[in-house]
Amino acid sequence: MVPRELRDLSIIGIIDLGDVRLREGRLVTGTVQDPLGNPVVSADIDLRDVVTGEKIVTPGDNTNSSGQFSVFSPDGQMEIEVDPIQGSSLVPALSVIVVPNTGLDVGIILLPEGVAVSGTVVGDSGNIVPGTDLDFIISSTGIEIPTAHDNANSSGNFSVQVVPDTYDIAFRPSFLSGFAPRVLPSVEVIGNTDLGVVEVFSGSAFTGTVIAGPDPVIDCEIVLTDSITGAEVYMFGNDTDALGVFAVRQLPGVYDLLITPPIGSGLNEYVETGIDLTTDLNRAIDLLGAPPVTPPEPVQDLTCCCPGGVVIQWELGNTDYDLIQIQRQGVFLTNLAGDTLLFNDMNAPLESLTYQVIAVRSSLTSAPVLCTLDNSPVTPPAPVENLFCEQLQPEPTVQLTWVNDPAGYDSIQIFK
The missing domain is CATH 2.60.40.10 (Immunoglobulins)
Known part of the structure; x- marks a missing residue:
C-alpha cells in the first residue's frame, strides 16, 4: 500500500476523517547517473499524481551507493522528479511516467551538469532576507524548471544549479518577512553567474477569506493585475486554504482583483477593480454575491x-x-x-x-x-583567567586579581 498525506485539514475540534483509503502500491525502480555514467548517490526521488496534483509519500526514496532507487507508487500518470544532494553541480530531472499495475522500471535517469546562479538577497533597508525561495522560468516558453536547494541561507546567500538558458528569475520572500516578490526578467545564464546583491522591496499585506454564504471556499486562485498597465503581477502562495484564507504580499499600489474558484464548484469568478494596496488590507469576499461582510478586528x-x-x-x-x-x-x-x-x-x-x-x-x-x-540558545560567558589571591598587610586584607575575557562582562560577582 502507498502511504497518504492529508494536507490543509481544518481542525478546530473533534473531527471524523471517515474512511481514508490507501491505494495499492506498484514498484517503481530505476538508476540515477551523471553525464559520465557514474552513479548519483543519495539523490531524492519525488512523485506527484499528474491528474490530482497529490504528492505521493515515498519513504526511503533516496538512491543507494549504486544510484538505484525503489519506491511504491499508485498506478497511473505520475510526475517523477530527481533532486541531487546539496552542493552537487548536477541539475534536477523532471519527467512524466505511466505506472502500470505491474510496476515499472524507468531505466537510467541522467542528471545533467549545471552552472551556478548565485548572489545575496537583501531588503530595501539593507537587511538580509534569509529563506527567500528562487524560481527559474524559461523566458521564451514560460515553463518553470525544477531546481533543488534553491533557498537563500541564513546569511541571505544563494547558489542554484541550472542548465544554461535565459530565465525570468523569481525571488519569493516569505509572507512573514514583510517583502514582496520580485522577478528579474530575461537573465542570460551561459556559465556560472553571480547576480550580486538582489534587492527585494517592502510589500503591503493582502489577506482575507473567500466564502460562499457561510462556507469557506478552498483552492480559489487570487490574481492581481496592475490597474494602470493591465499587466498581471507575479504572485505565489495565492490559493485559499482549508479555511478559505489567503495571505499574499505585493508592492504598494492599486490593483484589479480576480478570484477564480475551483473547477466543478459551480461558483462564478469574482472581479473587483481598484483594490487599494497602498496599505495592508484584509477582506472577506462572498462568491454568492452577498453584500461585503466584515471580518473581525485583529488582536x-x-x-x-x-x-x-x-x-x-x-x-x-x-x-x-x-x-x-x-x-x-x-x-x-x-x-x-x-x-x-x-x-x-x-x-x-x-x-x-x-x-x-x-x-x-x-x-x-x-x-x-x-x-x-x-529564542536562540544563550551562550554563557567564559570564566575569568589567571585568578590570583594575595594576602596584604595589615591582615585580614586579601587582594584578588584576574584577567577578563576579551568579550567583556555585564558584571562580576564575588563570593566568599
Whole structure:
C-alpha cells in the first residue's frame, strides 16, 4: 500500500476523517547517473499524481551507493522528479511516467551538469532576507524548471544549479518577512553567474477569506493585475486554504482583483477593480454575491516575551471571536478559545521565531498580527583567567586579581 498525506485539514475540534483509503502500491525502480555514467548517490526521488496534483509519500526514496532507487507508487500518470544532494553541480530531472499495475522500471535517469546562479538577497533597508525561495522560468516558453536547494541561507546567500538558458528569475520572500516578490526578467545564464546583491522591496499585506454564504471556499486562485498597465503581477502562495484564507504580499499600489474558484464548484469568478494596496488590507469576499461582510478586528497589543520559555500575550480586538489561531514560522500551531489572552509555547525551537495571531469569527479571519523574538540558545560567558589571591598587610586584607575575557562582562560577582 502507498502511504497518504492529508494536507490543509481544518481542525478546530473533534473531527471524523471517515474512511481514508490507501491505494495499492506498484514498484517503481530505476538508476540515477551523471553525464559520465557514474552513479548519483543519495539523490531524492519525488512523485506527484499528474491528474490530482497529490504528492505521493515515498519513504526511503533516496538512491543507494549504486544510484538505484525503489519506491511504491499508485498506478497511473505520475510526475517523477530527481533532486541531487546539496552542493552537487548536477541539475534536477523532471519527467512524466505511466505506472502500470505491474510496476515499472524507468531505466537510467541522467542528471545533467549545471552552472551556478548565485548572489545575496537583501531588503530595501539593507537587511538580509534569509529563506527567500528562487524560481527559474524559461523566458521564451514560460515553463518553470525544477531546481533543488534553491533557498537563500541564513546569511541571505544563494547558489542554484541550472542548465544554461535565459530565465525570468523569481525571488519569493516569505509572507512573514514583510517583502514582496520580485522577478528579474530575461537573465542570460551561459556559465556560472553571480547576480550580486538582489534587492527585494517592502510589500503591503493582502489577506482575507473567500466564502460562499457561510462556507469557506478552498483552492480559489487570487490574481492581481496592475490597474494602470493591465499587466498581471507575479504572485505565489495565492490559493485559499482549508479555511478559505489567503495571505499574499505585493508592492504598494492599486490593483484589479480576480478570484477564480475551483473547477466543478459551480461558483462564478469574482472581479473587483481598484483594490487599494497602498496599505495592508484584509477582506472577506462572498462568491454568492452577498453584500461585503466584515471580518473581525485583529488582536491588539501583541507581545512575545522571554527566550527559553516563549510567552505570547495580546488584548482582544473584538469580544466575540470564535477562536484565536496561533502560527509559528507560517505554520499552524494551535487554535485557542476566542477569549484567550495568552499562549505559552512550551516546545519553541531554539532559533529566531516569528508568530502570527489570527482571530476567527463566523469563518472569517482577521488580518494576522506578527511578533518576533530571538529564542536562540544563550551562550554563557567564559570564566575569568589567571585568578590570583594575595594576602596584604595589615591582615585580614586579601587582594584578588584576574584577567577578563576579551568579550567583556555585564558584571562580576564575588563570593566568599
